[in-house]
Amino acid sequence: MDVSKREYEVLCLIAHEFTAPQIADKLCISTHTVKSHKKNICLKFGVKNGAGMVRKAFEKGILKTTPSYIVETA
Numbered sequence: 616m617d618v619s620k621r622e623y624e625v626l627c628l629i630a631h632e633f634t635a636p637q638i639a640d641k642l643c644i645s646t647h648t649v650k651s652h653k654k655n656i657c658l659k660f661g662v663k664n665g666a667g668m669v670r671k672a673f674e675k676g677i678l679k680t681t682p683s684y685i686v687e688t689a
Contacts, residue, residue: 618656618677625652630669630678 618626621642628638635653639646657663660671672678 618659622652622656622659623677625649626656626668626672626678629653629665630672 621644624642625638628641633641635646635649638644638649642649653665653668656668660668662668662671669678
């Protein structure tokens with residue numbers, strides 16, 4: 616259940632309740648790309664939505680705490 620670096624960044628931002636447009640802006644990617652990453656994570660984790668992604672990531676130890684450099688707003 617490996618996730619790429621970018622998928623990990625998207626997952627961290629989802630865990631902090633960022634929206635797809637906010638994630639796109641923060642990571643300098645398109646909202647379409649964010650949605651693609653979310654879809655890929657859902658497929659890898661066998662879940663249906665963001666809540667499932669976050670739950671599964673914590674269960675598997677992929678997320679323990681989110682690195683501050685990812686969620687800083689400045």
